[in-house]
Amino acid sequence: MRIEEDRTSVLVRWAVAAWGVIVAVLTAPVAAALVGVVYRFPIPFGDEARGIGEVGNAAMASVFYLVRGEGPLLAVLGGGVGYFLARAVGPGLFRPLVLAVLAAFGLALLGALILAAI
Structure with missing residues (x-):
């Protein structure tokens, strides 16, 4: 008898985290x-x-600003959000990936708003 987990695999979590990194940095402009x-x-x-x-x-x-220092910060935040969303949402790839892309763009937008407010 096989016990199945309701969690996302490690490969999916890291793939979603990688997409979070990519989207957060590339959507900053x-x-x-x-x-x-x-x-x-x-x-x-x-x-x-x-x-x-x-x-x-x-x-x-x-x-x-990305070259000056915002890029690594956005990359770390986007990757972290992607990883934890993939872990929290549950099994599958599509739903965590969509949520991670939206959250990463939200982080880029938040970073732009912070730069504009300063």
Whole structure:
């Protein structure tokens, strides 16, 4: 008789964590552009990006912040959220993956909002 677990396998947890890392870092420019359209986004060594005309500047400024130190922090947070969501949601791959992608984009958006508020 075989006892089956209701938990997600280790491979699925790490795959979802990897997707959390990838999505958190790669969607940071999109999140910065959205924040720049709605509110404002600081451009290093310059003014602020505001409105639709400054979307490209906000995205490039986000790349500068990623290289400067925000990237590893977003990667760690996105991976952690993905891992723990895969562990908490239960068996399967699709539902934890979708939740991890949404949470990682939320983290990128939160990071852009924090940069805009400073």
